[in-house]
Amino acid sequence: MTLEPESQTRRIWRGALALTLAAFVTKMLSAFYRIPYQNIAGDVGFYIYQQVYPFYGVVIALATYGYPVVISKMIAERDVERDDEGMTYILKISLYFLLIIGMIGFSILYIGADWIAQLMGDKELSLLIQIISFSFLLFPFISVLRGYFQGRNNMVPTAVSQIAEQFVRVATILLSVYVLLKSGHTIYEAGAGAIFGSLTGGFAALLFLTAYWFKRGTKRKKTVIKKTNIDTKKIIFILFVQGFTICIANMMLILIQFVDALSLFSLLVSTGIEEQTAKVLKGIYDRGQPLIQLGTVIATAFSLTLVPLISGAKQRGDERFIEEKIRLSFRVGIVIGLGAAAGLACIIKPTNIMLFKDASGSFELAILSGSILFTSLALTMAAILQGLGHQWAPVFAVLIGVLMKWLLNLWLIPMYQIAGAAIATLISYMTVFALLYYTLRKNIKSSLINKEMTFRILLALLAMIVLLQFYLWTSSKFAFGWQTTRFFASVQALVGVAAGGCFYIIAVLKGNVFSKQELSLLPFGEKAMKFLFKNDR
Known part of the structure; x- marks a missing residue:
């Protein structure tokens, strides 16, 4: 029993190291893949992709650096108290809250794609903006699952999902732009294929996180969800304020x-x-x-x-x-x-x-x-x-x-x-x-x-x-x-x-x-x- 605190500390440090390495690998991939992309698609093709990329950057900030951190803090507090009902309730409210944000983001981009493209000065970007809008429907589930695992001091699922997301995304982007251009499609159609990588990457992350959810036995017996001593308004306030501050701070480049x-x-x-x-x-x-x-x-x-x-x-x-x-x-x-x-x-x-x-x-x-x-x-x-x-x-x-x-x-x-x-x-x-x-x-x-x-x-x-x-x-x-x-x-x-x-x-x-x-x-x-x-x- 005396080794338990030390074991817990080692687990936290291993988890922090895993997240650090995952962040480094994903950021390096995110920087490097654009070089072969420009080499394949040229400067105009690169322009098309870069015009729409910031929308995906916002999704990444929300699903990686923002809400998982906030959710993990609330989960960690309940985990210490072994309050399973409390954790379930936090996950439920968090998912509802993020689904609303996701639906708002999706609706603005999908419905307003023509207007946004016109604002950018290039109407042909409309299809690419509509494709990227679907990423906002995936991020609530990814954020909640990552927040849960991080709150339980299990950083491996988050790290693996980040690397899987980036690898699948980059592979889709480069393969799509190469195949579509070689087969005679327009540079905008090739850009749309590349942007589709944001969806394949998101699905890959969600697949790995879901697998960890079942594999690690996190699917608990059904319980009657009670508020216990948790204030719903407080959860929403924390998600809104802390999520906003962390996301904006990490969105500087985007x-x-x-x-x-x-x-x-x-x-x-x-x-x-x-x-x-x-x-x-x-x-x-x-x-x-x-x-x-x-x-x-x-x-x-x-x-x-x-x-x-x-x-x-x-x-x-x-x-x-x-x-x-x-x-x-x-x-x-x-x-x-x-x-x-x-x-x-x-x-x-x-x-x-x-x-x-x-x-x-x-x-x-x-x-x-x-x-x-x-x-x-x-x-x-x-x-x-x-x-x-x-x-x-x-x-x-x-x-x-x-x-x-x-x-x-x-x-x-x-x-x-x-x-x-x-x-x-x-x-x-x-x-x-x-x-x-x-x-x-x-x-x-x-x-x-x-x-x-x-x-x-x-x-x-x-x-x-x-x-x-x-x-x-x-x-x-x-x-x-x-x-x-x-x-x-x-x-x-x-x-x-x-x-x-x-x-x-x-x-x-x-x-x-x-x-x-x-x-x-x-x-x-x-x-x-x-x-x-x-x-x-």
Whole structure:
């Protein structure tokens, strides 16, 4: 019996690790599949898909990061009390509540598809919007089942369902667009086939979750559902308020994409650009989305590992520990985010050719690369603030950032076209970051990073930039006519990533930006210490 608490703790940590790995795998897949998609469908095909993708992004936020978390908290409270009737009642009310939201989302998109497509400036998107609307009918069941399992400290079903959903979805997308285009269908019909992947992925997730429901014996004997001591209005209030705040905080990237989907193409056309050219320009601009997402995933993979430690310290009331780990999280975000943003900007041209076949839009993509720093820091700080109990600060910051993006699009796109959209995106993410930084600094009442650490990081960054610029100049100088080939660009980009990244990280670590104790808390930190400090006693 004495081993039970320890066993429970191990189970919680294994579950947290499973969710973390699942989130990392799904986000990497979500970033990478768009590259072969663009290669198959071209920039216009990519434009078509990206116009509708934000609607699916909202469904993912609701079914993965929002409501399962809220439901799991309520289930966990009843699980501790072994209140089976209470858990059943929470699941029932949650399902009814989410079905209403799902039906509203479905109705708006399905019935209003023509109007939304017209608002986007492209009536042919109507069918794709109608297809994506069916995803809103699946998410209530997925959310409730994930919330139940997470509330019972069983994270495996959620992790497996997330990975299965993404794998099936990506396979459907790539197979559909390839087969439909090869068989002579239009680019919009191929886009509709790709969007169908959102449904096949959702069904795959629901299938796995349902299998776990029966397999784990969670189908209990029928009981008379009683309210016991649970207030129905309280459940609905928690779902509405907490679900909203968590979802909005995790929708930052999607909402910014939403603004571009609604305004960029139509603004380009309104300035006199021919529609087909505007579609190509939007598709070229959308190349930046997987790059931002990929860079942000890598950057936050390190800094977000510290958030559970901060949340645990909050429960213990250990203010000193909280401040130390917040500063460390911020420093990690600065180091990885700054390195990824600047490094990508330096090698953006060969990277663009390697991934998307040509160098179109490299200048605009270099501007968008800067967003990696601010998105990774903003997402890290939003998670920290939510862990500290400041639920509304991230919501306020994200909504202000979205409003800023909309206004800047209206101002900058008519003047600078997609470069204006890139500048608007960068400034919007900077705004979100600035608001969250102000809130977090006010909360801990001191600076998040000192001048000495800032100088060391910038020195390492400058050294990396000089190294990459020299490498690009030298490799291009001795390319012997291979500069324009995709193979040469791929070699140049990959070697640049490896050389620049390794040099930068070694410079940061040798500059003592992190102590040995701090490194031990980070992924691969102990291995880095053994490599860098192997001669130290």
